[in-house]
Amino acid sequence: MSNRSIRDGKGKAAYKRKRKRLLARVRDEGLVCHICGGDIDVTLDRRDPMSFTADHIEPLANGGDLVRNEIRPAHLRCNARRGTAADVAIEAWGAS
Numbered sequence: 001m002s003n004r005s006i007r008d009g010k011g012k013a014a015y016k017r018k019r020k021r022l023l024a025r026v027r028d029e030g031l032v033c034h035i036c037g038g039d040i041d042v043t044l045d046r047r048d049p050m051s052f053t054a055d056h057i058e059p060l061a062n063g064g065d066l067v068r069n070e071i072r073p074a075h076l077r078c079n080a081r082r083g084t085a086a087d088v089a090i091e092a093w094g095a096s
């Protein structure tokens, strides 16, 4: 199954819920960026390099599953630097 078909299918809602739960934990429990260990300000605009992203432990480009895959909080900047362009594209889609 391609990433596109997962995005457009029923996995989308499940992923958005999962991402929202992670965002709430960053806000309420103070989870930090798993890449640099820094605090994440969840009020920042999602285009801000220091804003929250949900980073996939197994990159989607390597066959990671969008819904079942473990996600961890990361800065957009850190995620983009470490991960693939596909991960950032998923973020933009997930936040809309």
Ligand SMILES: [Zn+2]
Pocket (backbone or CB within 6 Å): 033, 034, 035, 036, 037, 038, 074, 075, 078
């Ligand atoms: Zn970071």
